[in-house]
Amino acid sequence: MNANNDIELYYWPTPNGWKITIMLEELGVPYTVKYINIGKGDQFEPDFLEIAPNNRMPAIIDPDGPDGKSISLFESGAILQYLGRKYNKFYPDNERQRVAVDKWLFWQMGGLGPMAGQAHHFRLYADEKITYAINRYTDEVNRLYGVMNRRLADHEFLAGDYSIADIACIGWVARYQRQGQDLNEFPNLHRWFKTMNARPAVAKGLLIGKQEQEN
Numbered sequence: 001m002n003a004n005n006d007i008e009l010y011y012w013p014t015p016n017g018w019k020i021t022i023m024l025e026e027l028g029v030p031y032t033v034k035y036i037n038i039g040k041g042d043q044f045e046p047d048f049l050e051i052a053p054n055n056r057m058p059a060i061i062d063p064d065g066p067d068g069k070s071i072s073l074f075e076s077g078a079i080l081q082y083l084g085r086k087y088n089k090f091y092p093d094n095e096r097q098r099v100a101v102d103k104w105l106f107w108q109m110g111g112l113g114p115m116a117g118q119a120h121h122f123r124l125y126a127d128e129k130i131t132y133a134i135n136r137y138t139d140e141v142n143r144l145y146g147v148m149n150r151r152l153a154d155h156e157f158l159a160g161d162y163s164i165a166d167i168a169c170i171g172w173v174a175r176y177q178r179q180g181q182d183l184n185e186f187p188n189l190h191r192w193f194k195t196m197n198a199r200p201a202v203a204k205g206l207l208i209g210k211q212e213q214e215n
């Protein structure tokens with residue numbers, strides 16, 4: 001536990017990590033960042049694996065968890081839901097509205113995130129350039145952007161009001177160029193993207209750790 005009872009965020013600046021910096025910035029709660037340099041293998045350190053057995057960041061420790069006792073969480077979607085419930089923000093407790101948020105949050109967790117992650121991998125990082133894989137994931141991200149674009153045609157945000165579903169998606173859409181996408185093809189998504197980036201907490205969350213990454 002840290003001296004000031006801050007939430008500890010185990011983090012590296014990537015689309016999954018940004019979900020949590022953005023959420024914490026939106027909530028305005030104090031937090032301490034513990035950098036997990038995934039390029040250097042910090043995610044395999046035994047202390048980190050204690051709280052994140054999947055050797056992936058983000059993870060958090062909240063010293064002031066349920067019943068006032070410490071709690072740790074991994075999986076960005078679970079962390080967003082936990083923080084949304086704890087602070088009663090960006091995750092409505094009305095069941096119908098919560099279901100709308102959950103649908104789009106899980107769509108991100110099971111669809112946009114993994115597919116965009118594979119697009120990044122095969123387009124940028126794989127030693128071998130495999131055309132089939134590049135096309136498959138680029139096309140799938142294109143399809144998913146189309147899904148968002150249609151949804152955003154008649155909704156300002158994915159689940160109606162601004163929510164953890166939007167927070168989960170913005171970091172991935174921020175990397176659209178790496179995924180071989182052109183936002184001009186998706187006018188409603190483009191409008192949402194600009195609205196999201198204009199939020200100070202989103203802009204700040206996307207910058208946390210940038211310098212650390214460049215070192």
Ligand SMILES: N[C@@H](CCC(=O)N[C@@H](CS)C(=O)NCC(=O)O)C(=O)O
Binds near residue numbers: 055074075
């Ligand atoms: N489903 C996980 C995915 C987390 C994830 O994939 N994190 C990546 C960075 S974006 C990571 O820590 N990678 C470390 C590795 O690949 O060893 C979540 O949403 O929290």
